[in-house]
Amino acid sequence: MRRLLAILILSFLSYSCSPSSSSKNPYEIVLWEMEDAQVAPYIDETLTNFCDYYLKKYSIKPSISRTHYQGEDLRQQFQAASLAGVPPDILISPSDTAGLYAISGFIKNLEKEIDFSIYNKPVIEAVALEDKIWGVPISNGNHLMLFYNKKFAPNAPQNTQELFDFCAKNKGKFDYCLAFDMGEPFWLMPWLGAYGGWPLKDRTPTLNTEAMIKTLKFYLSLKYDKKISPPECDYNCMDSLFKEEKTPFIINGDWALSSYSSALKDKFGVALIPKLSETGLWPSPMISGKYFLVSSSVSPEKMKVIKELMLFYTNKENQIKQYKVLKRLPSLKEASFAKEIVSDPLSAASMAQILKGKPMPMAVEMRAVWDTARNYQGLATTRKMTPEEAAEKMQKNVEKKIEEMNR
Amino acid sequence: MKKETVKQILLHIGLICAALICVYPLSRIFTVSIRPGDRIISTDLALIPDQATFLSYIKLLKETYFLRWLYNSLVITAATSFIGVSLASTAAYAFSRFEFFGKRSAMIVLLATQMIPAGMLILPLFLMIMKLNLMNTYLGMIIAYSVSSLPFSIWILKGYYDTIPKSLEEAAMVDGTGHIGAFWKVILPLSTPALSIAFLFNFTAAWNEYLVARVVLFSSKQYTWTLGLFELQGQFITQWGMFAAGSMLVTVPVLLVFLYSSKWLVSGLTLGSVKG
């Protein structure tokens, strides 16, 4: 009986002292991230290095706890925690949700804290909203490019005509010539750019355009006329096709660089998404990156530590290390031209693709664009709707959704 | 007797087909778990892929807290199932054997608790857990889990109790036991099939739960396996090999529980004999 009582009391005690997600102590920092699992060791290592560095510099050792959330979970949890008054101190997140947090007032704008001129300009543009900058860039990119298998094609095509010729000539050597996720609008944007369009102008959607119609028709011709691309293929499908060497070309993002180069080894090549012969323009993938976002509830004392952390994490040494480990391009200007990065053909190709890209708009209106475009793009490219009708309805619906969002 | 043999053979054929359909996807997950290169789908249907490897299992056990996650899940699930079934079995007895004010509406209220789409509960749940200071603890989760399976357990147990004739209890009560005694001596032993169904339901519900766990827990070591496995899922890249390996491993305990409890599921034999 006495033992039972002891257990009872002990368990009561252990529940009553539970940790909360954010601490007033400026040296206890809570960080949430939504990275791919392979990135976690790198983050942990860099954070540990930072703690040691800080100890040396200020003779106080901060402690940082990292929690991983899946994409949507991170957003929901961060919003809930911010409402409950216990948000984490910093996030590592892509820029697409930053607009949301900025409008809700959950994150700080940082231009007073940090000198952003040391970072590459496009990667800053992707996290700027109404002349305010909301995040510190960790890496540059998150952009699509062309990967190819040298077993089939020793060189990448320069333009789409070359690509089509190659595909026609080598039919039968592979299942499909070019695989990419035709259901996700993220993969549509480079081509839209190559036809001279772009989804948002300032904060107004521009989807019912000649460019959009042409892009959708281009998809149809890839799928049904030229039969270059698989008729039904999502991310996992295209990924398998490329890894299993059933397709010579794939359009995928820089996040896949390291896994493809280890899967294909010498046969792996990176190139620009081929120029669109029809217009003579280069496809323009959306450029963003990974960013530190700082919760608006962070106290000034803690902000000092966090500022040190962000600067340390993005210093030249770490930026180069990040490239070596994760194949992610630096956001720091100084590191972008370091010889370790310039001399590597993979990074050179990736960098060249960034130069052809455009920053991803951070505005919340983009959410409505993604959601709507996905629906009508899907309908148009499975021939349930004409491209003209799809483009028209896309525009109408985006406008409606944006109005509802703000009403 | 020949007719009986034919019937048995047909039954076996039917059940084997059904079992194949049920198990086939599991075999595919096994394939994913031993396929190199983190591919969840493949262009060929071979059960054992080229260059099959158990590396994912080794990596999962060595590089993550997987065993710890399993242990956490097991603690939570065991406590939940026990509490859930005990609370439900008494409440269901009240609904089955008594007439009281508010009975019908209470039954409807039980149902109504299941009607709010679960995703909408994230925000209020977070706020509540926060206020009650239950962040990162198991107690809150155990209460939440055992309570949220109650409506089903109560309904199913009530339905089952209803099929037990009242005369059996009355006989026991003539012998001098009260309601509680009759419940303990007559009802509970006779309803092992329903109790084991309720137990299985509580078990699988708590074992596979994600939403509440996601809200409550945030440190890796405290995770249940559901959260742990989702650590492997990133924005674009998911480590499907390890994910599938983990899924295979977490299915095993559930199957063992099913295998064990199936003994109880058919122990209505006693019931059949007394009922006639």
Place this chain on the structure above:
Amino acid sequence: MSSVISSLAEIISFIILIAAAVAAIELYLWSHFKYHNKKLILYSLGIFFSIAFAFVFKLSGFFSVKVFSLFLIWELFLIYASKNLLKGKKYLPYLLAAPAFLGLAALLMYPFIFQVYLSFHDLKLTTIMKWKETGELPFAGIKQYIAVFTVPPLAETGFFKLLWRTLAWTFVNVFFHVLGGFILALMLSEVKAFKGIYRTLLVVPWAMPQVVAVLAMRGEFHSQYGFVNVMIKKALAIFPWLASLGITPVNWLSDYPLLTCVIINIWLGIPFMTVIILGGLQSISKSYYDAASIDGAGYFQKLYYITMPLIKPVLMPAVTLGTVWTFNNINVIYLVTGQAGGTEQADILVSALYKAAFTYNRYSYSAAFAMVIFAILFSISVSYSKFFAEKKEGKT
């Protein structure tokens, strides 16, 4: 070994903790019911428990005047009820059901009130900060509710079309769950050898983690590399005449996404019903069947006149709850149509609701939407329970 002991200790300590809480609740209620006609004891009990309540909640840091006055009102109600309504009679069922219901109330009362509150106000991206700082929201009346019915929640598909689709989705799923479950349970109860093995294998879809199970199944429906179409192609190669019956490989995911979801969901849900019905079949005494055989009843007659009615009390809750769950279940749809949603062809009410809530952050609108879904489900299940209750009376 030590870890086993420590885990046992952990489990047991949780159980003891909750048992203590249950005991406290029981004692609290019992003392009120028991002393209903002894005014002095009853009121001093009330005072005692109020003080104890305040003390415990002060300790846990959750105390507020609002909570305390709510408790006082409850206390007065309880005293009134035990004095005038119960009068010491028949309080056992209340004691038996109380822990379960208090637990449910504790867990779901707040979220429910929260939803109701949101649905009559206006919470969205631009008002969220104001809400956090001042705790106040602009009042919206029934504006949100009107919007649910008049403005299409998705791009193309309006509310009523979605409702129709959801009802069809629910009906088809539940119907096949019950049918499949019934057939499998009957087979299981009649087969003689390897019972346990079959039973375990048949529950695999229920036992498996859903995410992987669904994603793997989804792969099988791929138009080119999936098992389903590969088999259809092979069948066509062997039996060309099948083509004349209209059997061809199909673009499952892009042309029939909802059908694909339904097939996968049926596959997922059958084992659960099988287990329930199997449990129910155990409660039917063999003697009924023997008696019917003597009267010369055939197999299906026995099924219809004996099995069906006797299994109803067990089946009815499973069907009712299955309906509610299926109505609100989008796991399969979410995973099959691509996690971002794909086209709208497979959306049902709840997935449209989540889009409004999570993509567009229209919290109040989605709260109103959730209340409408709640109301629909509520009326469905009330009519269900009426239906079953009438049947019962008809029988006796």
